[in-house]
Amino acid sequence: MSHLEIGHLSKNFAGKEILKNIQLTVEEGEFVTILGPSGSGKSTLFHIIGGLLTPAEGSVQLDGQEITGERGHISYMPQQHSLFPWRTILQNVLLGQELTGKTDKERALDMIEKAGLAGYENELPDALSGGMKQRAAFVRALLSPQSLILLDEPFSALDDFTRQDMQEWLQSIWMKYKKTILFVTHNIEEALFLSDRIAILSTKPATVIKEFKIPFGRPRKKDLFFSSQFLDLKQEVSKWIINGVGEGEQDERNH
Numbered sequence: 207m208s209h210l211e212i213g214h215l216s217k218n219f220a221g222k223e224i225l226k227n228i229q230l231t232v233e234e235g236e237f238v239t240i241l242g243p244s245g246s247g248k249s250t251l252f253h254i255i256g257g258l259l260t261p262a263e264g265s266v267q268l269d270g271q272e273i274t275g276e277r278g279h280i281s282y283m284p285q286q287h288s289l290f291p292w293r294t295i296l297q298n299v300l301l302g303q304e305l306t307g308k309t310d311k312e313r314a315l316d317m318i319e320k321a322g323l324a325g326y327e328n329e330l331p332d333a334l335s336g337g338m339k340q341r342a343a344f345v346r347a348l349l350s351p352q353s354l355i356l357l358d359e360p361f362s363a364l365d366d367f368t369r370q371d372m373q374e375w376l377q378s379i380w381m382k383y384k385k386t387i388l389f390v391t392h393n394i395e396e397a398l399f400l401s402d403r404i405a406i407l408s409t410k411p412a413t414v415i416k417e418f419k420i421p422f423g424r425p426r427k428k429d430l431f432f433s434s435q436f437l438d439l440k441q442e443v444s445k446w447i448i449n450g451v452g453e454g455e456q457d458e459r460n461h
C-alpha cells in the first residue's frame with residue numbers, strides 16, 4: 207500500500223522562498239510526474255519527501271501516517287545511478303534489501319533477467335552501458351521494501367535513443383509490478399508518454415500551477431509521439447510551462 211499526500215509544503219533557503227504551498231497527492235499504483243524547468247525546486251521537493259530536508263511549513267503523509275522529516279519510508283533513485291563501483295550488479299541490486307536484513311537472491315536474479323541484464327549479475331557496474339546501469343539502479347529501487355518510488359530525472363544523462371527505449375522499459379516494468387511512482391523530469395514528451403497524471407511546477411517560488419490527467423491507454427508505444435492527440439496535449443502543457451512562471455520571473459522578462 208502507498209498513498210502519498212503532500213500538503214501545503216513550503217521551503218526557504220537563506221530567506222529565499224523556493225517551494226510555496228505545494229499540494230499533491232499520488233494514489234496507490236499511480237504514475238505521477240512533476241514537470242518543471244531546471245532550478246524550479248524539484249530535487250528540493252524530493253529531498254523533503256524522502257526526509258533528507260525538513261520543510262518550513264506543511265506535511266508529507268504516507269498512507270495517512272505523517273512522515274515529514276523521516277527517512278526510510280520511500281525508495282529514492284537519483285539522477286545518477288549511484289551504484290557502488292566495487293559491488294557486483296547482484297550485490298548492488300540487493301543493497302536495499304540488505305539494509306532491512308532480508309534478501310531474496312532468487313527474485314533479484316529474476317528481475318535482473320527481466321531488465322535485460324542476464325549474464326551481468328557478477329560484473330562490476332563499469333562493465334555496463336549508461337542505460338544498463340540505470341536499469342540496474344531501477345531494479346534495486348523495485349526490490350527495496352518500500353512501495354513508493356521517487357525517480358529524479360533518471361534518464362537525463364542518456365542519449366535520445368537509449369532514453370526512448372528506457373521509457374518503454376520503465377512503463378512495462380511499472381505495469382508489471384504496479385508500484386506507486388513519483389517521477390521528476392523537465393522533458394514534456396517523457397512526462398506525457400509515461401504518466402497517469404502530470405503536475406506542473408512554476409518557478410520562483412515553485413508551486414503546482416496545473417494538473418493534467420493523461421488519457422492515453424497502455425501499453426503506450428513509440429508511435430504515440432506522432433499522434434495528433436499527443437501533439438495537442440504537448441502544446442497545451444508547453445503553454446502552461448511558458449506562461450505559468452512566477453511573478454519574479456515575469457518582472458525580469460518585462461525589463
Ligand SMILES: Nc1ncnc2c1ncn2[C@@H]1O[C@H](COP(=O)(O)OP(=O)(O)OP(=O)(O)O)[C@@H](O)[C@H]1O
Pocket residue numbers: 219220224242243244245246247248249250251392
Ligand atoms: N542547500 C541549498 N542551499 C541554498 N540553496 C539551495 C540549496 N538547495 C537548492 N537550493 C536552491 O534552490 C533552488 C531549487 O534547486 P533544486 O535543485 O531543487 O532545483 P531543480 O528543479 O531540481 O533543478 P534541476 O532541474 O536543475 O536539477 C535553486 O535555486 C537552488 O540554487
